[in-house]
Amino acid sequence: MLIIIAAVPLETNLLRQExxxxxxxQLGSCCIEIGTIYDQDVLIAHSGVGQTAMSLQLTRLLERYPAKAVLLxxxxxxxxxxxxxxGELAIATAEFFGDLGVSCEEDFIHLSELEIPQNPELELxxxxxxxxxxxLVEHARKTLPQALCGTFVTVNSCSGCAALSNELQQRSGGICENMEGAAAAQVCAEYNLPLLELRGISNPTGSRDxxxxxxxxxxEAAQQGLLEILRHWPEKQEESCNS
Incomplete structure (x- = not known):
């Protein structure tokens, strides 16, 4: 089936109506819903906000339910x-860990660049x-030509001021910011599953106005876009997800 996951129920209201x-x-402390949307078998779940919550809930789901793709x-x-x-749409072509590392006065050092001993047998x-x-991402591009495609940036601390917004944009080359996507991408990479991440813009970064x-x-924009993708789901896409 297709696993559809969002941080909070507001982000799946329209999907659950369909x-x-x-x-x-029941999966742990969370209630999930299973059914069909436009003849596609889907499971709808909520992770809670943030990277830890997403990693925990998505891993639980993938350990219990057979999935051909994850739709975030x-x-x-x-x-x-x-x-x-x-209200406009964005499709992720990459996910970037925006603030995982060390902030210095004039620079930022990503965790991957720190000389921290790692054992690939024990951890990712x-x-x-x-x-x-x-x-799957190509299908989304063609189905939603109005959507902007690019790198998404996942953070623990959102950009509430212009300086941080500009810094993260320059560091990542990203188009939008979120709090769960990179964690989902890491989990999907571990399970060798395709991930489609679709987000509707709710605010500009850099402002708390x-x-x-x-x-x-x-x-609503993200859900309408996802419904359009499911409505036009081609048979060959089914084969691609299963391969």
């Missing part, structure tokens, strides 16, 4: 040079970023 022949199951849906904050506005080697090339934020609009 769910047919649904049933609920949610809101995101746009970087200044992206030209993205609230730290990567700065994960590329997300797959037939409530008049510039519209989380429901961003959540």
């Amino acid at each position: 769910l047919k022949d649904s049933r609920t199951e 849906c949610g809101c995101g904050g746009s970087y200044p040079d992206s030209t993205l506005r609230n 080697i730290v990567q700065r970023s994960y590329l997300l090339p797959s037939p 409530p008049q510039q934020w519209n989380i429901p609009l961003g959540a």
Whole structure:
């Protein structure tokens, strides 16, 4: 089946309304819903906000349920040079760990560049970023030509000021910011599964002005985009996900 995961239920409201022949199951402390959307077998779950929550819940899901792909849906904050506005769509072609490392006065050293001893037999080697090339991402590009494709940046501390927003944008070349995507990309890489991450813009980064934020609009845009992808899911895509 397709695993659809979002941080919070607001980001799946529309998807769950389209769910047919649904049933609920309990997974740990979370309730998940299983059914079909446009004849595709799907499981809808919520991770909670942040990288740790996403890693924990997605790993639980993949250990219990057979999956052919993971679809991550949610809101995101746009970087200044992206030209993205609230309510517009973005598709991830890569995920970047934005603040995993050491902040210095004039520089930032990513964890992958620190001389910390690592044992590949005991833990995953730290990567700065994960590329997300797959037939699934190409299908999304073609189905949603209005969406902007590029690198997403995952952070623990969102960019609430212009200086941090500009710094992260320059460091990563990213188009939008979120709090879960890179963790999902790392888990999917471990399980050798394709990941499609689709986000609707809810705010510009660098500002805490409530008049510039519209989380429901961003959540709705991402879900409408994902529904369009599922509506036009081709048979050959099914084969690509199973290979």
